[in-house]
Amino acid sequence: MSQEGRNRFGLDVGTSRIVLARRSGEEYQFDSQLNAFVSIPWSKLTCEVLEKERIPHARSDGQILVFGDASERFADLLHTETRRPMLEGALNPEEPEGLSVVRAIVELLTGGLERKGSKLCYSIPAPPVGSPDAFKFHRVALAQMLEELGFEVRSLEEGLAVIFAELADFNYTGIGVSLGAGLTNVCLAYLSVPVVSFSLPKAGDHVDAGAAAAAGEVATRVRVLKEQYFSLNGLSSDRLPGKLRQALRVFYDDLIRGVIEAMQEAFEQQRALPRLNRPLPLVLAGGTALVPGFRDRFEHALRQTDFPLRVSEIRLAADPLHAPAKGALVAALADM
Numbered sequence: 001m002s003q004e005g006r007n008r009f010g011l012d013v014g015t016s017r018i019v020l021a022r023r024s025g026e027e028y029q030f031d032s033q034l035n036a037f038v039s040i041p042w043s044k045l046t047c048e049v050l051e052k053e054r055i056p057h058a059r060s061d062g063q064i065l066v067f068g069d070a071s072e073r074f075a076d077l078l079h080t081e082t083r084r085p086m087l088e089g090a091l092n093p094e095e096p097e098g099l100s101v102v103r104a105i106v107e108l109l110t111g112g113l114e115r116k117g118s119k120l121c122y123s124i125p126a127p128p129v130g131s132p133d134a135f136k137f138h139r140v141a142l143a144q145m146l147e148e149l150g151f152e153v154r155s156l157e158e159g160l161a162v163i164f165a166e167l168a169d170f171n172y173t174g175i176g177v178s179l180g181a182g183l184t185n186v187c188l189a190y191l192s193v194p195v196v197s198f199s200l201p202k203a204g205d206h207v208d209a210g211a212a213a214a215a216g217e218v219a220t221r222v223r224v225l226k227e228q229y230f231s232l233n234g235l236s237s238d239r240l241p242g243k244l245r246q247a248l249r250v251f252y253d254d255l256i257r258g259v260i261e262a263m264q265e266a267f268e269q270q271r272a273l274p275r276l277n278r279p280l281p282l283v284l285a286g287g288t289a290l291v292p293g294f295r296d297r298f299e300h301a302l303r304q305t306d307f308p309l310r311v312s313e314i315r316l317a318a319d320p321l322h323a324p325a326k327g328a329l330v331a332a333l334a335d336m
Contacts (some may be wrong), residue, residue: 002052006268009329010328010332012122013123017032017321019031021325021329022113033067033068033105035105037083037085039060041062042058051289059290084098089182117151121156122153123137124142126185126198128199129262157194159178162323162324163327166285166317167281172191177187178324181205181288183199185199186263194271198262200259232291256297260301279310284316289311
């Protein structure tokens with residue numbers, strides 16, 4: 001592979017995880033870290049132990065910030081919640097350390113790689129309908145941070161990134177839906193050009209928080225139980241409490257209904273939809289779409305509506321967790 005290809009990267013900056021994509025020969029390679037941290041009191045001895053154990057950490061205002069995948073283990077040991085640099089798809093205004101933690105995680109993921117002059121395309125959330133500047137600070141702050149690390153950068157909305165990752169065989173024409181932790185991003189594209197793109201603050205966190213409140217559980221525990229035992233096809237494990245199982249079904253159905261209604265409204269309001277002579281494929285991506293039975297449930301719900309566009313197929317991305325990062329890399333390889 002050419003040197004040019006080796007120095008191009010895709011980065012998905014998600015509420016739950018940060019994923020770096022790069023090419024290795026003809027294959028795509030992904031590295032990821034949890035986008036979270038915990039703070040512990042600073043001491044020189046603790047720092048030395050963390051260094052010895054190669055646990056990623058940083059010092060800030062008399063605290064040690066343990067970040068990335070290691071933060072979850074520390075949170076379990078300390079019986080506390082991890083803290084998130086991002087909320088609902090963007091930098092969390094309640095976490096002043098948010099951007100510095102995201103930077104530290106990106107440095108961890110790109111350690112040993114040539115950053116200076118390398119081309120990097122990073123994912124951003126599409127703005128909600130009617131709020132074009134909603135995520136401007138997030139986009140600009142990430143761009144400045146990545147440029148300080150030496151990258152030449154451009155941004156790509158997450159729904160379009162899913163289309164770039166999955167719909168090459170359709171000349172990048174179709175609908176991409178990325179259901180992450182903080183946001184759901186939707187894009188309708190024609191020949192790689194975005195026609196309608198928006199986000200809504202309903203995604204995995206919405207399901208977890210709603211189900212936790214209904215079942216009297218903690219959201220973090222709900223997420224773990226959901227990932228291990230829950231299914232939308234009627235095959236949930238008996239290890240999942242019945243009340244929680246029911247609550248998860250209710251809030252997943254609410255999420256699916258909300259996403260489809262938002263798409264209907266956005267597409268119907270668009271005055272210049274492309275005149276297509278064939279139905280469009282729709283691709284689902286993101287960790288929230290990984291629950292067994294989600295695709296079938298989504299398709300059943302959409303087929304029951306008077307959807308404004310003809311949809312040929314609804315399928316799950318080949319690699320739902322990594323599709324946005326892969327799409328960002330496709331853009332970096334093709335356009336930069």
